[in-house]
Amino acid sequence: MIKDEKANPEPPKNKILIVLPSDSDLDHKAIVFKLFGIKVGEDDRIVKNLVWKTKYYEVCFDLYIDEYVKWQVWFREFSSEEFSDLRNVLAGLVVVNQYSPDFHPISCGLEEAFVVWINTDSKVSQDALDEVNDQLLAQYQETTVEVLNLHAKETTNNYGEKISCERFRELIDTCRWKNCQMKLQANQDSATSSDVPLELVIHKMQQARIRHQNLDLDEQEAMQIAEEVANELTRGEQNSL
Numbered sequence: 001m002i003k004d005e006k007a008n009p010e011p012p013k014n015k016i017l018i019v020l021p022s023d024s025d026l027d028h029k030a031i032v033f034k035l036f037g038i039k040v041g042e043d044d045r046i047v048k049n050l051v052w053k054t055k056y057y058e059v060c061f062d063l064y065i066d067e068y069v070k071w072q073v074w075f076r077e078f079s080s081e082e083f084s085d086l087r088n089v090l091a092g093l094v095v096v097n098q099y100s101p102d103f104h105p106i107s108c109g110l111e112e113a114f115v116v117w118i119n120t121d122s123k124v125s126q127d128a129l130d131e132v133n134d135q136l137l138a139q140y141q142e143t144t145v146e147v148l149n150l151h152a153k154e155t156t157n158n159y160g161e162k163i164s165c166e167r168f169r170e171l172i173d174t175c176r177w178k179n180c181q182m183k184l185q186a187n188q189d190s191a192t193s194s195d196v197p198l199e200l201v202i203h204k205m206q207q208a209r210i211r212h213q214n215l216d217l218d219e220q221e222a223m224q225i226a227e228e229v230a231n232e233l234t235r236g237e238q239n240s241l
Helices: 028-036 071-078 081-088 126-139 164-173 190-194 198-212 219-239
Strands: 015-021 046-053 057-068 090-097 114-119 144-149 182-184
Touching: 015 028, 028 057, 028 164, 057 071, 071 081, 081 090, 090 164, 114 164, 126 144, 144 164
Parallel strands: 015 057, 015 090, 090 114, 114 144
Antiparallel strands: 046 057, 057 182
16 A cells, blocks of 8 residues: 655645556556546556646645555555554545445545545446435535446436536545645636635535425425525535634
């Protein structure tokens, strides 16, 4: 397993770790490119000084690439005290695995980071993963934990939410990047950083969908739900001041 250098107090969370099975026929380089748009070499394990750029900001990050033979063995090592410094600098963890009903995605003990499980089995339906993600959304209030289909043919689900690689890039776009130096784009001013985070907006909208997904709503009721979400966001922003 990759080890990081000794971390300083409150280090920037500017590293993303992707973990792939070592005993499969998956093309690791192709998966990294499909997710991140980054070309890596066969033996690359740490790729430094990469730039993630959106229309609002850009930030430098490092990509860590690791492999596992047995997931449970890797996870025990990753969860140990020896690797606490590594966990503390992760903006996100990406686990490539074949999804099955017996497989339960977890947050891996990470806080203020996203955890994405990439399903490589093309036979798993998007509806099945939507149901799993609804359960994860209800279970994890502070950490984003999701399962995404690597080989989805569509870019949105039945709710109009982004899925697959589109959703993966959206997760990085809305990443917190805690303690990182983020450069605002030229058309943005300093107020941007104090606005309600897009990550929070998406999270609240997903929660509202789950709360009301079994209701047949008319336009007025839908507007009331939108106002409810807006009020939640406003209260959250005021409480952070």
